[in-house]
Amino acid sequence: MSAFAGKFYVPGDDGFVEAAFSRVFNHRRPSDRLPSAVLVAENEQDVVAGVRFATENGLAVAIRSGGHSWAVWSVQNNTLLIDLGKLNSAQYDETTTIVSAGPAILGGTELDPFLAEHGRFFNGGHCPTVGIGGFLLQGGQGWCERGWGWAAESVVAIDVVTAQGELVHADAHQNSDLYWAARGAGPSFPGIVTKFHLKTRPRFSRLVESVQVYDIADFAEVMTWMYQVEPTISPDVEIVCVSLCPPSIDGEPRKRVFVVTGVAFTDSVEAGIEALAPLQTCPLIDRAFENIVQESTMAQQREGQLRMNPENWRYYADNVWVDGATDDIIEALTPVFTTSPEPDAFTIWFGNGLMRELPDMAFSLQTPAYIATYLAYEDPANDARNRAWLNEAMVAAQPVTVGQYLGDSDMTNRQLKFMADENFAKLQDIIATRDPEGRFVRYLAHDPSTVNKNHWQL
Numbered sequence: 001m002s003a004f005a006g007k008f009y010v011p012g013d014d015g016f017v018e019a020a021f022s023r024v025f026n027h028r029r030p031s032d033r034l035p036s037a038v039l040v041a042e043n044e045q046d047v048v049a050g051v052r053f054a055t056e057n058g059l060a061v062a063i064r065s066g067g068h069s070w071a072v073w074s075v076q077n078n079t080l081l082i083d084l085g086k087l088n089s090a091q092y093d094e095t096t097t098i099v100s101a102g103p104a105i106l107g108g109t110e111l112d113p114f115l116a117e118h119g120r121f122f123n124g125g126h127c128p129t130v131g132i133g134g135f136l137l138q139g140g141q142g143w144c145e146r147g148w149g150w151a152a153e154s155v156v157a158i159d160v161v162t163a164q165g166e167l168v169h170a171d172a173h174q175n176s177d178l179y180w181a182a183r184g185a186g187p188s189f190p191g192i193v194t195k196f197h198l199k200t201r202p203r204f205s206r207l208v209e210s211v212q213v214y215d216i217a218d219f220a221e222v223m224t225w226m227y228q229v230e231p232t233i234s235p236d237v238e239i240v241c242v243s244l245c246p247p248s249i250d251g252e253p254r255k256r257v258f259v260v261t262g263v264a265f266t267d268s269v270e271a272g273i274e275a276l277a278p279l280q281t282c283p284l285i286d287r288a289f290e291n292i293v294q295e296s297t298m299a300q301q302r303e304g305q306l307r308m309n310p311e312n313w314r315y316y317a318d319n320v321w322v323d324g325a326t327d328d329i330i331e332a333l334t335p336v337f338t339t340s341p342e343p344d345a346f347t348i349w350f351g352n353g354l355m356r357e358l359p360d361m362a363f364s365l366q367t368p369a370y371i372a373t374y375l376a377y378e379d380p381a382n383d384a385r386n387r388a389w390l391n392e393a394m395v396a397a398q399p400v401t402v403g404q405y406l407g408d409s410d411m412t413n414r415q416l417k418f419m420a421d422e423n424f425a426k427l428q429d430i431i432a433t434r435d436p437e438g439r440f441v442r443y444l445a446h447d448p449s450t451v452n453k454n455h456w457q458l
């Protein structure tokens, strides 16, 4: 009889390959990595038993919650992959307004409707199918992070299975080293989180969006204005500028445009329009192909995210935190915003200019603007060309690059700084104490000895 309530697979078993890959979002999958076994955990006891099984069999442990790591961190050699997909329930406490949720619950598709029933909101990932597990561990750039903070800042406690195979509770008072690490360590957290206890916020009642569409040739001028106006805009507005190609009309070739969006999370349409008003000050507004301000819903916003990130496609993603003089930033970012070879690729500038002091936690690197590119495509023949384009565009951005966010990174290709040096050193101490035998996989990096350094500064 199996030691697990859930299903257990080794290579050669029916269902092994499916168990290893079917919940991986990115269809550009690694051809040189495969786990030694997969456990689809049924419950927390299975996770404990899985860690003990790995110890007895000399395997490291890799973990999957929502399967949305672009770089497919959950699939690694010589590991037991513990798939937490069934740990996706949630309980809400009316008295504390805290929600306790399994790591595989999908932030938008599952957790948000559950919280909406209680009039509450949690700022999960933009794409509704992102699992909260990987998302929260690396910081969590959720809806309106600009004003409401990193989603990890709302983690009040976690339940964790340790490298010794024990289930413990961690918060600011007990096992506080694990609590500190869980808010930013990402895929090098020395444990398996089986439950997150999260602060929720009152739910806004109205959503108003502003969408302005410019010629891509206007990128530099629009961005120059954006750098001036963004810090003056309400913290209840999310601001994202996107380079994308809208669908073709009448069979015309698709043309890349530059779209300035604002989404106000508010309690009345009038308040939303007022909060978005500064976006009407763009000096190029008369040249905009479209300039719309309208009421929207979370469901519509999420549909838009799903359209931009189709299931079953291949993806390359990369990102940078930038800082410096506005002109230098714009010059360095021009290639990544204007020259993408794939019509379905998009690049975002995420306004983060309302920089707040972060609480003491592992996550510790951000700048006033976040730039990320998502190369979405279907044809594997374009892999090499797309990789080369993205790397070149990121080299152009180096003069203004401070580091990057783990969430959209792939250290097998490019290694950058993602954490303050002192936080990284503290994290290494916690890992050494909590997981001295390396039971849990570490950052999947091209060169593990230079993790958390910008590769061109070595």
Ligand SMILES: Cc1cc2nc3c(=O)[nH]c(=O)nc-3n(C[C@H](O)[C@H](O)[C@H](O)COP(=O)(O)OP(=O)(O)OC[C@H]3O[C@@H](n4cnc5c(N)ncnc54)[C@H](O)[C@@H]3O)c2cc1C
Pocket (backbone or CB within 6 Å): 025, 062, 063, 064, 065, 066, 067, 068, 069, 070, 072, 073, 074, 075, 084, 103, 124, 125, 126, 127, 129, 130, 131, 132, 133, 134, 135, 137, 138, 139, 140, 141, 142, 186, 187, 188, 189, 191, 192, 193, 194, 309, 407, 408
């Ligand atoms: C379409 C799409 C949209 C996205 N949008 C956003 C966004 O808006 N904001 C943002 O911040 N990020 C976003 N991301 C990035 C995403 O948050 C990260 O890829 C994150 O790692 C995904 O979490 P997951 O649980 O779904 O992934 P998984 O692939 O399941 O997990 C990634 C890794 O995290 C670690 N991990 C996961 N769960 C646990 C656990 N319970 N215990 C210990 N370690 C664990 C493991 O190392 C695991 O391999 C997006 C990704 C995609 C594909």
